[in-house]
Amino acid sequence: MDLCDKLLIGHSQAILTVKRLIRQVANSDLNVLIHGETGVGKELVAQALHLLSERKDKPLVKVNCAAIPGELLESELFGYEKGAFTGAETRKIGKFELAHKGTILLDEIGDMPLFLQAKMLQVLQDLHFSRLGGKSDVNVDCWVLAATNQELEQHIRAGLFREDLYYRLNIIRIFVPPLRERPEDIEPLIDYFTGQYVKKTGKV
Helix, strand or coil: CCCHHHHHCCHHHHHHHHHHHHHHHHHCCCCCCECCCCCCCHHHHHHHHHHCHHHHHHHEEEEECCCCHHHHHHHHHHHHHHCCCCCCCEEEEHHHHHHCCEEEEEEEHHHHHHHHHHHHHHHHHHCCCCCCCCCCCEEECCEEEEEEECCHHHHHCCCCCHHHHHHHHHEEEECCCHHCCCCHHHHHHHHHHHHHHHHCCCCC
């Protein structure tokens, strides 16, 4: 059992396909879009991709784009210089810099506001950006993974998501199906969580 099998429990054809894709692209550095409903394990897929890659000894930095308001998300991703705005008393390093030589997971990418999508596209193209209030470029080398539970194609038609950013992120697409579509994975999942409970509590 390799690391991928340990993180993604199950032996259905659907989950075997997910594992095969992970192993195929783990060292490609191609942007990956992980798609699936809430709770299917998209973050585990990202973790497996990172840990199977040559970047495994560097950080895996996660950013939840839905949990941070748009005006704060920009500074969270790209950082800011001292004095960039009221309250910016020191320089802050953003998530992209923290992920240098490692991997960044942009979770719930469908909730990223349009104004920030334009800057994200530029970063993906040029691999550099300026911190808020900064004058010089910051060069980064990180593998970009994105995850969503939304149909981004519908967002594009509605004018809520940039088509060019979508195609930049969606070079490799990994779909994680819900458990109701792979019932053969229920028993191994029960066995796994039972084993975890026994290890934690010492009770059988």
